[in-house]
Amino acid sequence: MVEAKPQPSPSPESTPFWDGAKAHRLLLPRCNACRRFWFPPSRRCVHCLSADFAWVESAGAGRIYSFVVFHRVYHPGFEQDVPYTVAIVELDEGPRLIANIVGRSPDDVRCDMRVRVVFEERGEQAIPQFEVVR
């Protein structure tokens, strides 16, 4: 039997992010005082410490800041996937997220490639992933 991949365990601060993902929306906290985004989610703006913020939908576009390719199985849920790519994606809004680069061989992934968000259904949850924009 193939073991399931881990599901995220949302914190109280990140629940809106994961609820948004279920609806295939990439939501980010944005400060109403300084208008800047940050990530991972927390209750105050990391730039100005304002507690006044809103969840704003990202355009879902960005670039690969860096990436690695897992050749070793660290979790049995990924046994069928190795080698697989894990990237640091920098969204155009500024925040950086961890995600897999889907639909492309790890050999053909490079830093600074443009990417856009896609959503992977995983049980009850949907997981933001990224694909390279051709």
Next chain:
Amino acid sequence: MISLPKPDAQFRPGRCAIVGAGTSRLGQVPGVSSLDLTIEAIANALADSGLRPADVDGIICRGPDESYAHHQLVGERLGLNVRFSTSLDNGGASQILSVMLAAMAIEAGLATTVVCGYGRDAWSRTHRSEDTRVKQRTRPESQYAQEFGPEYGYFGAVAAHAFGAQRHMHEFGTTREQFAEVAIACREYALKNPDAQMQKPLTLEDYFKARLIVSPFNLFDCSLRSDGAGAVIVTSAERARDLKARPVLIKGFGSFNNLTGWFADDNMIRTAAKESGETAYRMAGVAPSDVSTAQLYDCFTYMVIVQLEDYGFCKKGEGGPFAQSGALRLGGRLPTNTSGGQLSEAHVEGMLQIVEGVRQLQRIYPRERQVKDAEIALISGHGGNQVCHSTLILGRA
């Protein structure tokens, strides 16, 4: 950019010294706890200094990650009540921090003779059973990320550092041949160190045949799983003069912490070593060109390359070519990790690097392992989710 503190707030260099250094058995030491290894190293450091346990009035330690108030356990086993004592929590930056704190406590009159020690049982812990070997976890489960990582199959320190290596390769053209040179240079030193865990030669061909772990890193880019401990004794330079071992002066130190994270800004290719090093150089009154030997925190080969740049031994982006020129070898421009480092001697989170720096400046080694005319050693520590950094500059008395 945060400016350096005012010079008049400075610690006075050379007023404290390391007067003893010791290690435990290293490598695969089954059946011995990290605490027992630490006590073994402290006993050896005390013997090296000629001091008795009763002379010690300070203990600064770090325990395994699940341990609470570890210094208390150490003190209990040494049978000591002391003036100054604590345990540190900056990962691989903690061990230099313990020496810094010891010197500050001595300068502040809080203690006269401080033991700094750290030990771990990472090999035994991960090789207890097939299950622990595969899972390779040395920290309690509760400390691992619950989101923004595991659901993407992102786990572990290898990948975190590999991100930095990949970005560095992209920006500066750094190559895997250059990473290989770091691994091979360390292995060459380990072959001259009878205590080192790795005793087999490593060639460029071996390196490229090795299995990939998380690329761009393969097996030889990664430091070892080790059991082992190290300890040093810190006291005033004045007191050091009458002791058995040749003292080594604490000339300068610094730290910097990129607490915004390894993924923020360019922290993974311009590390906290830069600001930490600048602070230490200024305190010591030395420049990179004065350094005889470097003991750089080599949890992964790439970390040596980026630190060579951040410490100013070469320009930003030129760490790869600098290493490839043979600079790290004995007789090279900057003999580095001369015990074999964490890649080939044993990985005790930077504690053994301090011990090696001391011994090189005492010039106790046979010629094939001794840095000629060693006067100044720069030692680095890095850890705490890759963002905490500390620097120690030692000088021959």
